[in-house]
Amino acid sequence: MPSCKDFLRELTDYLDSCLDPETKKELDKHVEECPTCWVILDTTKKTLKIYKGCAPKAVPAALEDKLMAAVQAKMAERKCGQ
Amino acid sequence: MTSTEPPTDEHLVELAKTGDNGAFPELVKRYSRRILRVARNITNNDEDSEDVLQETFMKAYTHLDGFQGNSRFYTWLVRIAMNESLMKLRKRKTGRVVSLDEELSTGEDTITREIAVWEGNPEDRYSQEELRELLDTTIASLPEGFRTVFVLRDVEELSTEETADMLGLSIPAVKSRLLRARLQLREKLTRVFKQKGDDAFAFL
Numbered sequence: 557m558p559s560c561k562d563f564l565r566e567l568t569d570y571l572d573s574c575l576d577p578e579t580k581k582e583l584d585k586h587v588e589e590c591p592t593c594w595v596i597l598d599t600t601k602k603t604l605k606i607y608k609g610c611a612p613k614a615v616p617a618a619l620e621d622k623l624m625a626a627v628q629a630k631m632a633e634r635k636c637g638q
Numbered sequence: 639m640t641s642t643e644p645p646t647d648e649h650l651v652e653l654a655k656t657g658d659n660g661a662f663p664e665l666v667k668r669y670s671r672r673i674l675r676v677a678r679n680i681t682n683n684d685e686d687s688e689d690v691l692q693e694t695f696m697k698a699y700t701h702l703d704g705f706q707g708n709s710r711f712y713t714w715l716v717r718i719a720m721n722e723s724l725m726k727l728r729k730r731k732t733g734r735v736v737s738l739d740e741e742l743s744t745g746e747d748t749i750t751r752e753i754a755v756w757e758g759n760p761e762d763r764y765s766q767e768e769l770r771e772l773l774d775t776t777i778a779s780l781p782e783g784f785r786t787v788f789v790l791r792d793v794e795e796l797s798t799e800e801t802a803d804m805l806g807l808s809i810p811a812v813k814s815r816l817l818r819a820r821l822q823l824r825e826k827l828t829r830v831f832k833q834k835g836d837d838a839f840a841f842l
Binding site for chain 2: 564565567568569571572592595596598599600602603604606607608609610611612613614615619620622623624626627628630631634635
């Protein structure tokens with residue numbers, strides 16, 4: 557029977573579904589019976605979910621204009637060099 | 639063109655290589671937000687991240703012919719942005735050298751102290767803007783060795799292998815740092831999102 561320490565050690569592979577079926581089954585059972593590990597698993601899942609679900613901020617207009625101008629200049633430079 | 643599907647990255651890269659004027663700017667528009675986020679998350683500095691954004695696309699354009707399509711175009715861009723960001727970080731850190739081993743050796747970060755359920759879904763309780771601000775500040779508080787791994791794996795969603803390759807780490811090292819990064823972030827976010835004034839196990 558895995559301990560809480562075993563569960564924590566395997567948490568990343570558990571979340572990424574990289575465990576062999578037997579280890580996964582044992583850890584599933586541990587989580588069902590251990591409220592502390594259940595909370596850690598649940599809140600870690602939520603942590604990852606909000607990071608993955610958070611769209612990146614728009615590039616500020618002035619910065620985007622500067623970037624596009626630099627890209628255009630670079631492209632023109634290359635064309636002239638050909 | 640009869641298709642209404644947006645062109646794939648690979649198609650745009652091929653067009654850009656043959657001198658098409660619109661293809662590369664389209665790729666820049668497609669990925670500039672995400673590259674700026676990588677740069678911001680790694681450098682923790684607005685000025686540096688703006689420089690990294692520009693340098694990443696300049697280098698990508700210069701070396702476009704060398705991009706053979708062995709990886710996704712976005713992964714290739716992130717690799718350039720990560721290298722540029724780490725260089726910026728090294729420059730700023732010259733006065734204060736902390737070795738990575740020293741930074742990662744305490745082991746205390748796998749100890750979990752905050753064991754509490756969260757009050758509902760943060761997505762329902764906070765605006766995107768508020769959440770983004772909070773998530774960025776929380777990532778910024780991680781040591782560099784954890785931050786880089788977390789950003790590549792869990793924010794930009796690269797594979798463990800791609801992350802290991804990009805940072806010159808072994809796969810077990812990536813997994814170990816990722817675990818510690820995830821637990822530290824969980825701990826920090828729990829302090830903000832936990833049910834207030836309740837016993838941690840009130841849900842039982």
